[in-house]
Amino acid sequence: MTQTPDTPTPPPAAPPAGPANAGAAVGAAGGAAPLAGLLSMLLLGALVLGRVGEGWLPGAQALTVLAAAAAVTLTALRLGRVSRIAQIFVAAALVALAGIALMLPAALPAMGRALMQGTAFAAFLTALGLIxxxxxxxxxxxxxxxxLFAHAARVRVVAVSLGAQFISVLxxxxxxxxxxxxxGDHDAQRAAAGRRRIDTRAMTLGALRGTLMxxxxxxxxxxxAIVTSSIPxxxxxxxxxxxFAAAMAVAVASALLDARHAPPAAGPPETAPPGARGALWAxxxxxxxxxxxxxxxxxxxxISFLIAACLVLPVLALAWPRIERGMARPTGPALGRIASASEGMATESTIFLAAAVIGAAVAQAAQAAGIDALIESGQLPALAVILGCLVLIPAVGAVMIPHTIVMVMAAQLFGPSPVGADHPYALGLALCMAWALAISASPISAMSIITGRQLGLPPHRVTFAVNRGFTLFALAAALALTTAVYLLE
Structure with missing residues (x-):
């Protein structure tokens, strides 16, 4: 299964905090864990300091090169522990790099920039692991x-769908x-009290759709991050x-359509547990x-949003246990915690580092073949390219091909091209919507697998039957919104 940070395999519902959990991922790394932790810290720290210090800090460029070296070394160190698909990505990246060196040596600087982009992705994933x-x-x-459950049935559908969108940011x-x-807990309590039951399937799908958006x-x-770092x-x-506006428009419209099937309000008003509303606002x-x-x-x-997140997330991870009352503070050495965070995202980091290199190679080959000239001459209309990306990336996911590489290739190929130069917002929106829809359409995405587990259904049934209507509705809405943005740019 291909996983991304938006679709990782989840842990148990509420794992205890502390060194035991932190040590699990480190234990999987064996004796290489201290070195992995040191390299991860070097990757994150050198990249952030190098990018922030560009223009005023002597040696800032050397720091970013050091970060790239740490990323490559980490990839090699844990290549035997990542998934099979990640290993295939690495092999493909090496082949792509060799091909460019032999056939398009003038494009090697672009490959170096792609490696730096992949390094930024790897650092970001380490920061995400920390939180x-x-x-x-x-x-x-x-x-x-x-x-979110303290509402009548129809309002609850909308509240869960929209609330999940914000909760899932964290x-x-x-x-x-x-x-x-x-x-499920609320439904059982209602059944025991003889009250109207909760549609647990609708709640699970609302959570899925909010997370997708x-x-x-x-x-x-x-x-x-891929989109904003690829379209200058x-x-x-x-x-x-x-x-945000586009995602909310799709989410609200979809939730209102779903709410029509919920029963009308009946019985006493719903009440939230003590402190729940305050927690939601917090x-x-x-x-x-x-x-x-x-x-x-x-x-x-x-700095880019990607680098800003690499700076913000570790600080938030450090501050959170000190802000929320009752939460156990992390123990053990910081190097062990960062090693655990990095190890937990090893497959994703490897995939995105390799995908950046592969995408750049494909983009350079396509540009050498004259794709920019086709776009500029009108033989390949920009709107057709943009809408093609919007449809193709989810289609790739639907046939169980990892959509990550197609997304990165499309962003690197068209982001700096005349399409991205003339219509950056339409292209960006199409790619971001395509990313979400590919997760929704893919039976091998972790979101489909988790939802299937919760509903007692195989993932392909979640994708192609239960959630199909939402995916098609969101795709139609995305096509309309993207076309409108294209026409207004």
Missing amino acids: RAPVRASRAIALAAEA FNIGTIGMISDIA MTVWSPIGLGF ALDPVAFLALA VLAAVAGLVAVTVLLHRVLD
Whole structure:
């Protein structure tokens, strides 16, 4: 199974915080764990310092090169422990690099830039791994999810779908299982009390759809990072607003359609558990603060959202246990914790590092074949390219081909091209929506697997039957929204 940060395999619902969990991933690495932790710290620290210090810090460029060397060394160190598909990606990247060196040596500088982009992805994933432990141990997030159920049936469908979109910024796909479990508990309590039951399937699907829409706009999501780092003409802050508005439009419309099938209100008003509403507002404030700080760092330090997230997430991971009351603080050496975080994202880091190199090679070959000239002459219309990406990437996911590589290739091929130069927002929106829809359409995505597990269905039935209507509706809406943005640009 191919996994991405937006679709990793989830842990148990509420694992305890502490060194035992941190040691599990490190134990899998064996004696290489201390070296992996040191390299991960070097990767993250050198990249952030190098990017922030560009223009004023002597040796900043050398720091970014050092970060790339750490990323490559890490990949080689744990190649035997990552998934088979990640190993295939690495082999393909080496073949692609050799092919460019032999046939298009003038394109080697572009391959170097692609390696740096892949290094940034690997550093980001390490930072994302660091935030996992406090988020999973957070009682506030579970309470926030409880607050979404304190509504009548029709409102509950909308509340869960939209609420899951924000909670999953922090909890990622763990939101699906958490909300499904809460729905099951509420349903059992209602059945015991002789009250109207909760449609647990609708709640699980609402959580799935909210999590899917989160991947369109989350500034700490890989899809958003790929797009904003690959289209030079794109203003990431303006695009964040556009992507958020588009995702909310699709989510609200879909939730309202689903709510029509829920029963009308009956019985006494729903009540939330003590502290649940406060926890929900606290989580919403945390998400808003995370976005605001990321935007602020992007503007003030003149760094990409990706690098800003690499700076913000470790700080948030360190601060969270000190802010939330009752949460156990992490113990053990920092090197062990960062080794655990890095090891937990090893497959994803390897895939994205290799995919950046492969995508650059394909883009360079296509440009050498004259694809830019076809676009500029009108023989390959820009709108056709943009909408083609929007349809092709989910189609690849639907036939169980990893969509990651197609996404990266499309972004690297068309982002710097006349398409990305003239229509950056339409292209960016198409790619971000395609990323979410590919996860929705793929039977091998972890979101489909988790949802199937919760519903007692095989993942392909979730994808091609239960969630098919949403995927097709979201695709139609994305095509319309992207075309509108294209015409207005």
